[in-house]
Amino acid sequence: MNHPQPPSQSASRTEPERCARAVLSRLSEPGDAVLGRWLSQLDAADVVQAIRGGPVPDHPGLDAGRLVGYRARLADVDPADDLERVRVAGGRFIIPGDMEWPSQLDDLGDGRPIGLWVAGTGSLRLLALRSVAVVGSRACTAYGAYVAGELSAQLAERGWVVVSGAAYGIDASAHRGALAAGGMTMGVLACGVDVAYPRGNAELIRRIAAQGLLLSELPPGEHPNRFRFVLRNRVIAALTRGTVVVEAAMRSGALSTARRARNLNRYTMGVAGPVTSELSAGVHALIRSGGATLVTDAAEVAELIGAIGDDLAPQRSGPVLPRDLLEPAVAQVLEAVPATAEGAPVERLARQSGLSPDEVLQRLYELGSLGYVERHGAHWRLVRRR
Known part of the structure; x- marks a missing residue:
């Protein structure tokens, strides 16, 4: 899991704000909206100083019990050790304002992460x-x-x-x-x-x-x-x-x-x-x-x-059958032929299809050549597929 650090995170970037946010990530649970609102008003270093014993601003939701909890955890926090541990593990600690910070996380409002501990080399x-x-x-x-x-x-x-x-x-x-x-x-x-x-x-x-x-x-x-x-x-x-x-x-x-x-x-x-x-x-x-x-x-x-127009899914359709390729008039006649052993005469098929008897007869012979229908006396019937 040892990887070189990307150029966006170097020793020079380990400034007070990063160290302070590393401290705060130890003091609170993820999504702490009270701390998030506080960070929207003050730098992280000022928030840590206020928790440590400085003046605490009038802040909605920051009751005495929560402040006592923050201060109790603060005594055991060593941000330099945490930053070194993640570096040894091949990672880094990124915070809002870094080039690597995904701005879409800001949509979480006061509940956005204080920072993210990341392992791996990609941005x-x-x-x-x-x-x-x-x-x-x-x-x-x-x-x-x-x-x-x-x-x-x-x-x-x-x-x-x-x-x-x-x-x-x-x-x-x-x-x-x-x-x-x-x-x-x-x-x-x-x-x-x-x-x-x-x-x-x-x-x-x-x-x-x-x-x-x-x-x-x-x-x-x-x-x-x-x-x-x-x-x-x-x-x-x-x-x-x-x-x-x-x-x-x-x-x-x-x-x-x-x-x-x-x-x-x-x-x-x-x-x-x-x-x-x-x-x-x-x-x-x-x-x-x-x-x-x-x-x-x-x-x-x-x-x-995906991007509009660039990631279109293919149209879904079943397999193309030979009868799907028939011309409309030919398909119309084929649909009119009943699925019975006796079939039907040309006159009845003309009424069913809405075409003239002459055209129906022409189409029936075309269908016969394609193996769809057969003539049986004066009647035409479907060819039974085995």
Whole structure:
């Protein structure tokens, strides 16, 4: 997981604001809107100073209990150590204002990340410009795992970056599909980027860092909990152009990512599954309510989230049959021939088709030459296919 740092992050960039935000990422949980509103008024260094014991401005939501909690955690924080740990892990800490900062995260308002701990060599801002989230159930079915892998591989082959949460199930299948296609993928973690969680995905997480990016709001060494997974989902939704839910039960956490994406005016898409599967019930409800668009492959995803006119999905149609190539009048006569053993005379076929008897007779002989009909006395009937 050791990688050289990109030129956008050098020692000279480790200024007081970066160190202060590294401190704040230790003091609060992801999405702390109270701290976010405070940061909209003051520099991070001033916020840290105020928490440490300086004058605290009149700030809505900053009650005494919350301030006591911040101060209690502050005593054990060493930002220089955190920044060094992420550097050793092949990463860096990026903050708003950096060239690498994805501005779409600002759509989260006061709940936007204080900063992001990132491992990998690619530019987060550039990779996120053409990215799509593929999420779903951890306890997925074989169908869900196959669809997530295939969809992600197809997206990677089209030049899209696949984003997911590096969890078991659909997340892991999405990452593996993109990696197998030689594509780029990003894992948004609910723990530190130096923590391999879940352990069963340790090798996958290592590959994501080597071939793509790992990112987290949580500083090095932090471990996940239930709330951090839910809060992580808002970053996945905001970072990407759209979110595809492959499999999700009615109470699946993946649906929270979809709802976040929809609220942020991102495209929300769903893949249908068997109507008997509880693991697809949440996706079906999302599609039925109008909260997501049904998609079946990468072409349909790209058509929604891609550039106008550049990423159109091909028109869907069944196979072309020989009778589809018949001229309209010939096809009209063929439709008039009854599917009975006795067939029908020319006069009846003329009435049925709305054409003159002479034209019907001509068309019948054409159809006879093509093997569609045969004459039986004064009647014409369909040729029975064996």
